[in-house]
Structures are given as structure tokens and as C-alpha cells.
Amino acid sequence: MIFELIPSTLRMATPLGFAALGGIYSERAGVINLALEGMMLIGAFGYVIGAQASGSVWIGLLVGISFGLVLALLHAVATITFQAEQIVTGVGINILALGITEYLLPTSEQVKGLPHWQVPFIGSYSFVVYLLPVLMVVSHILLFKTPWGLRLRAAGESTEALEALSLSRVKWQYLGVLLSGILAAIGGCFLASEVHYFTKGMTAGRGYLALAAVIFGNWRPLSGVAACFLFGFATALELANRWNIPGQLLNSLPYVLTMVVLAGLVGTSRPPASLGKTNF
Amino acid sequence: MSNFSRKIESILNIRKVSISLFRDGIPQIKRLFVNCIPTFLALSGFFLLCGLVLYIRGQNPLEFYSIILVSGFASFDDFGYVLFNATPLVFTGLAVAIAYKSGLFNIGCEGQLYIAAFTAAWIGIHLNLPTFLLVPFCVGGAMVTGAAWGAIPGFLKARYGAHEVINTIMMNFIAFALMNYLVTSVYQEPNQMIPHTRQIYEAAQFPRLASLLPGLPQSNPLNVSFLLACGCVVLCYIFLIYTRWGYELRLVGNARDAASYGGISPYAVTIWVMALSGAVAGLAGVTDVMGYRYRFLDNFSSGWGFTGIAVALLGRNNPFGILAAAILFGLLNKVALDIEILLEVRRGLFLAGQGMLIIWLVSMERISRKMNTFLPR
Numbered sequence: 245m246i247f248e249l250i251p252s253t254l255r256m257a258t259p260l261g262f263a264a265l266g267g268i269y270s271e272r273a274g275v276i277n278l279a280l281e282g283m284m285l286i287g288a289f290g291y292v293i294g295a296q297a298s299g300s301v302w303i304g305l306l307v308g309i310s311f312g313l314v315l316a317l318l319h320a321v322a323t324i325t326f327q328a329e330q331i332v333t334g335v336g337i338n339i340l341a342l343g344i345t346e347y348l349l350p351t352s353e354q355v356k357g358l359p360h361w362q363v364p365f366i367g368s369y370s371f372v373v374y375l376l377p378v379l380m381v382v383s384h385i386l387l388f389k390t391p392w393g394l395r396l397r398a399a400g401e402s403t404e405a406l407e408a409l410s411l412s413r414v415k416w417q418y419l420g421v422l423l424s425g426i427l428a429a430i431g432g433c434f435l436a437s438e439v440h441y442f443t444k445g446m447t448a449g450r451g452y453l454a455l456a457a458v459i460f461g462n463w464r465p466l467s468g469v470a471a472c473f474l475f476g477f478a479t480a481l482e483l484a485n486r487w488n489i490p491g492q493l494l495n496s497l498p499y500v501l502t503m504v505v506l507a508g509l510v511g512t513s514r515p516p517a518s519l520g521k522t523n524f
Numbered sequence: 525m526s527n528f529s530r531k532i533e534s535i536l537n538i539r540k541v542s543i544s545l546f547r548d549g550i551p552q553i554k555r556l557f558v559n560c561i562p563t564f565l566a567l568s569g570f571f572l573l574c575g576l577v578l579y580i581r582g583q584n585p586l587e588f589y590s591i592i593l594v595s596g597f598a599s600f601d602d603f604g605y606v607l608f609n610a611t612p613l614v615f616t617g618l619a620v621a622i623a624y625k626s627g628l629f630n631i632g633c634e635g636q637l638y639i640a641a642f643t644a645a646w647i648g649i650h651l652n653l654p655t656f657l658l659v660p661f662c663v664g665g666a667m668v669t670g671a672a673w674g675a676i677p678g679f680l681k682a683r684y685g686a687h688e689v690i691n692t693i694m695m696n697f698i699a700f701a702l703m704n705y706l707v708t709s710v711y712q713e714p715n716q717m718i719p720h721t722r723q724i725y726e727a728a729q730f731p732r733l734a735s736l737l738p739g740l741p742q743s744n745p746l747n748v749s750f751l752l753a754c755g756c757v758v759l760c761y762i763f764l765i766y767t768r769w770g771y772e773l774r775l776v777g778n779a780r781d782a783a784s785y786g787g788i789s790p791y792a793v794t795i796w797v798m799a800l801s802g803a804v805a806g807l808a809g810v811t812d813v814m815g816y817r818y819r820f821l822d823n824f825s826s827g828w829g830f831t832g833i834a835v836a837l838l839g840r841n842n843p844f845g846i847l848a849a850a851i852l853f854g855l856l857n858k859v860a861l862d863i864e865i866l867l868e869v870r871r872g873l874f875l876a877g878q879g880m881l882i883i884w885l886v887s888m889e890r891i892s893r894k895m896n897t898f899l900p901r
Contacts, residue, residue, distance in 0.1 A: 276689075278689070326888075326891070328883070329886050331629050331631070332882060335830060335833055336880070336886065338879070339875060341879070342876075342879070343874070343875030344872065344876045345872070346875060347871075347872030348872070455690070456690065456693075490705045490709060492704045493701065496697060499695075499701075503680065503686070503695075506680070506684075506690060506691065507683075507686045508686070
């Protein structure tokens with residue numbers, strides 16, 4: 245019973261996981277990233293455009309990532325250089341991405357999906373699915389075991405400490421936001437490659453769900469991605485609904501869980517100290 | 525002097541205190557002018573960009589600009605549609621602004637307006653009462669549920685320090701799921717494929733303004749809820765500037781420590797501000813259920829809650845500014861529809877422009893604040 249749900253759980257959790265990893269990089273650097281939703285959407289859009297124009301899925305992936313980067317750059321310029329309110333900018337970028345994609349391509353033709361890898365005992369999945377755990381571990385090591393990660397986190401925790409080492413806060417925050425653009429866009433590419441087409445608003449709140457996973461996982465890559473798998477499992481349960489529980493209620497389980505965790509009723513959740521701070 | 529009139533006077537006296545919040549010496553007119561520059565820059569940038577996109581598409585941008593003027597102002601009918609489009613945005617804009625004035629972000633207007641709209645529809649379907657009872661019940665019920673939906677994130681913020689942005693977003697999705705469940709599984713109109721409820725009693729339906737104004741044709745959907753919106757703008761202005769509560773709200777937003785030193789509990793303010801914001805956002809849902817569709821339709825709002833953020837930004841959180849900004853967005857929605865038909869430009873262009881507008885406005889906020897600081901005294 246549970247085993248039947250594994251394939252759909254993996255498919256649901258992978259785009260969330262990539263976006264969540266992106267969110268972790270950005271938020272650890274102190275920039276709230278509500279724009280994950282828009283970055284995923286534009287990534288999916290870029291994948292379909294690129295794959296359609298060139299016939300190669302790799303070009304599609306590249307185009308998707310670069311579109312995500314452009315949006316991330318916009319978010320970074322607005323929030324870091326112009327010190328704009330990060331939440332409002334994020335909402336603006338989501339609306340922008342929704343508008344651009346709807347204007348240019350409301351629905352697309354069929355495109356090829358990213359190549360699937362056959363792995364013994366696990367099955368045949370898109371290679372992106374296997375990339376997620378690797379990136380998760382790499383991110384954990386990068387963020388918590390290397391000086392590089394220490395500096396990135398310092399940008400979000402204590403700017404004074406960073407500047408005492410004569411390192412630039414701006415540079416590290418830009419890095420965090422741009423990384424989040426790349427990762428969220430890969431999540432979007434995967435989404436489009438699995439269904440083989442693009443429709444307007446196809447991310448349907450997954451970016452926000454990824455952000456919830458970031459918080460649920462206490463801004464840590466390992467637990468953040470684990471939260472994505474939990475959320476993916478909830479969605480898979482809803483799809484394979486056999487207990488007559490209304491699907492919509494199952495679907496809102498991740499949101500309720502996140503609120504409970506955020507309130508500190510279960511476990512602890514501590515955001516980076518200067519997350520969202522714009523007044524430098 | 526009676527106790528009551530003394531109380532009113534003490535409330536009004538707050539006005540004197542609030543003036544001292546503004547930096548003295550700078551003429552208000554100059555300040556207003558400086559505040560308007562970024563807005564005008566952003567708006568002209570928006571229209572230039574739209575024209576540029578059309579030029580690239582090989583269409584005449586001048587045609588586009590003339591359509592903007594014609595589609596909204598050619599007749600009373602057209603302008604009626606503009607005001608009709610603006611009505612829910614006035615409420616969501618006010619809701620965002622009220623929260624923002626006290627330093628809170630209400631991204632949850634969308635969910636609050638759905639919950640409130642459903643309550644209004646539920647009461648309108650189940651209670652067969654005369655108009656003078658049913659309308660207050662519907663509107664009141666909607667405001668109470670909207671307020672409750674908004675107060676939950678407020679409470680979580682005040683009690684546990686949980687960030688209201690994430691919680692309002694989560695509450696949005698919970699509201700969408702709940703509404704979808706209720707309207708498809710429990711309250712769907714029998715023998716209908718469309719996910720909507722039965723029609724509400726006629727007593728709860730707002731009359732259209734066409735029956736009052738001679739220039740409007742009967743088909744025009746502009747209804748009494750627009751007057752409600754205008755009333756709400758005035759009330760909000762009075763509330764924010766002239767009442768004790770409005771003062772507390774702004775003080776918590778501007779100087780939290782000073783507020784708590786002065787005996788105002790920022791925690792209590794956080795909760796009731798979010799509740800008030802939710803109640804006002806809920807009225808946006810009421811306009812659709814009681815003023816236009818007369819039933820609850822699943823997913824009826826086309827992102828009003830999020831457009832409300834743009835409206836509040838453009839109106840610089842001033843109630844009258846918000847009214848103007850909402851009418852502008854109402855015009856843009858009307859133009860988007862006309863252009864889709866006349867020039868075959870998809871409305872996504874306007875959505876993208878709206879997103880760009882938000883980013884510009886919020887990025888220029890800091891610049892305009894700097895300009896304010898450097899203004900000669």
C-alpha cells in the first residue's frame with residue numbers, strides 16, 4: 245500500500261525539494277524569498293520554450309535555469325541594492341512571472357521530458373530525482389561544514405560579523421538569491437518535463453509550499469528536503485485517495501502542519517536573525 | 525459635560541499628537557509632491573513598457589493609448605464597468621494598508637475574502653428574512669469570519685512570534701481547500717456542473733446602481749457595494765487619523781517601543797489589526813456574492829487579494845489614494861479586456877506590468893524616503 249505511493253511521492257517531492265533548497269540558500273543569506281513560486285514557473289516556461297525551439301532537453305534545462313536566474317537577479321537588485329521590502333518584491337515577482345508566461349505562452353505543445361535513469365531496486369525516474377538527495381547532502385556540507393557556508397549564513401545572521409572580516413554582505417546575499425533562482429528553476433524544469441507541456445500557472449502554489457518546507461525544516465537542507473517528502477506524501481495520499489477523506493482536506497495538511505510548527509507548538513523553529521532586514 | 529462627550533473629545537485630541545509625528549518645518553504640499561514622483565515614474569514606465577511591447581509586436585502604440593482613454597471613459601456604461609472592477613480592489617487595498625500601517629503584512633486577503641464570501645452566501649441562502657435584517661446579517665457574518673481568519677495569524681504572531689506572512693499564505697491555501705470542498709461536496713447547486721452554490725435570497729441582493737442613475741444601462745453590473753466601498757474609504761481615513769485606535773495602530777507601526785512604553789500593548793494591537801484587516805478584506809468577497817453573482821462561485825476572485833498589495837502601494841497606504849489606485853486598476857482590467865478583443869493582446873501583459881509596477885514602487889520607496897530626508901527645511 246505504502247509502496248504504491250512511492251513513485252508519486254517522489255514526483256511530487258522533487259520540484260518542492262529543489263525550490264526548498266533554493267529557499268534555504270536565500271533565507272540563510274537573510275533574504276526572504278517569496279518569489280520561489282515565480283522562479284519555478286519561469287523555469288518550467290523556459291524549459292518548454294528551450295526544448296521546443298532547439299529540440300534538445302538540455303538546452304531547455306539551460307534556458308529554464310537562465311530565466312530563473314534573471315528573475316532572481318531582479319529580486320536581488322530590488323531587495324539588496326534598493327533595499328526594498330522583500331515580501332512585497334517577492335509577490336511582485338510572482339505576479340510578473342505569471343503575467344509574462346501567460347502573455348507569451350498560455351499552453352504549449354508537447355515537449356520531451358528529461359532522461360530517465362533505470363536504477364536497480366528503485367525504478368526508473370528522471371535523473372533530477374536522483375540529483376535531489378545528492379544536492380541535499382552537498383548543501384548541508386556546504387552550509388554547515390565549510391567557511392563558505394559560514395560566510396553565507398553570517399550574511400543572514402550577523403552582518404556585523406561578516407563586515408568585521410571585511411567581507412561584503414551584498415555579495416553574499418546576491419549569491420544566496422541567485423542560487424535560489426537556479427535551484428527553483430530546476431524544480432520548475434522538472435515539473436514541466438514530467439508532464440511534457442506548459443500551462444499558465446502550472447506551479448499552483450508549489451513555491452509557497454516549498455517555502456513552508458523551508459520553515460518546517462528549520463532552514464536546514466536535510467530536514468527541509470525531508471519536509472518536502474512529507475508534503476509530497478500528503479499530495480500522493482490525496483491522489484490515491486481510497487478512504488473517502490475529502491482530498492482538499494488532506495491537501496491542506498502541509499499548510500496546517502507548517503502553521504503548527506511555526507507557532508512552536510511542535511519542535512522549535514528559529515529563523516536566521518536578520519532575515520527580512522532591509523535597513524542597513 | 526457628559527462622560528460620553530468628554531470621551532469623544534479626548535479621542536479627537538489625539539489629532540494634535542499625531543501631527544507631531546510628521547517632521548516639522550516641511551510644507552505638506554512639497555512632501556506630497558515628493559511622494560507622488562515615484563508613483564508617476566512607475567506608472568509612466570508601465571505605460572511606456574506596454575507601448576514598447578506592442579511596438580515590437582508590430583502594432584501601433586498610439587492605438588493602444590487611445591484605447592485606454594476610450595475604453596474607460598467613452599460612456600457612463602464604460603465608466604460604470606471601471607468602477608465595478610475597482611470595487612473589490614478598494615477593500616483589499618484598504619485591508620493591506622491597515623495592516624501595513626501597523627507594520628504587518630496581510631498577504632492573506634485572498635483567503636479572507638473567500639471565507640467571508642462563503643459566509644455571506646451561506647447566510648443569504650439559509651435565512652429567509654426581510655432585507656433590513658438579512659443584509660446586515662450577511663455583511664456582518666462575512667466581516668466576522670473574515671476577521672477571524674485574519675486574527676489567527678495575528679494571534680500566532682502576538683503569542684508565539686510566528687511570522688504573519690507565512691501564516692497568512694498558509695491560511696490562504698487552507699481557505700482555498702476548504703471552500704473547494706464545501707462548494708463541490710456539500711453546498712453545490714443540485715444538477716449543476718459549475719462549482720457554485722444556490723442563489724441567495726433576493727432580500728440579500730444589492731440593487732444595481734443602474735436603477736438609480738439614469739445614464740447607466742440596466743446591463744451595467746455597478747451596484748451598491750461601490751458606495752459601500754466609498755463609505756469604507758472615508759471611515760478608514762477617519763479611523764486611522766482621528767481615532768485613538770488609529771493612533772495606536774500607527775504608533776505601533778512607527779515606533780513599537782514607544783508604543784509599549786506609552787502603555788499600548790503591541791500584542792493586542794497586532795491581533796485586532798489583523799482582525800480588522802481581515803474584516804475589510806472580507807467585504808471584497810461580499811461585493812461579489814451580494815452585488816454581482818448572487819451566489820458563491822469557486823475561485824471567483826482573480827487574485828484581488830494580491831492586486832490589493834499593488835493598490836495599497838500605489839495609493840501609498842492612504843485611503844483616498846487607495847480609492848484612486850483601485851479605480852486605476854479597475855480601468856486597467858477593463859482596458860485589458862478590450863485590448864484582448866481589439867488588438868488580440870493577452871491580458872497576461874497587464875499582469876506582468878502589474879508585477880513590474882509592484883517591484884518598481886517598492887524599490888523606489890527607499891529612494892523617496894531619502895529624498896524626504898534631504899528636503900530643505
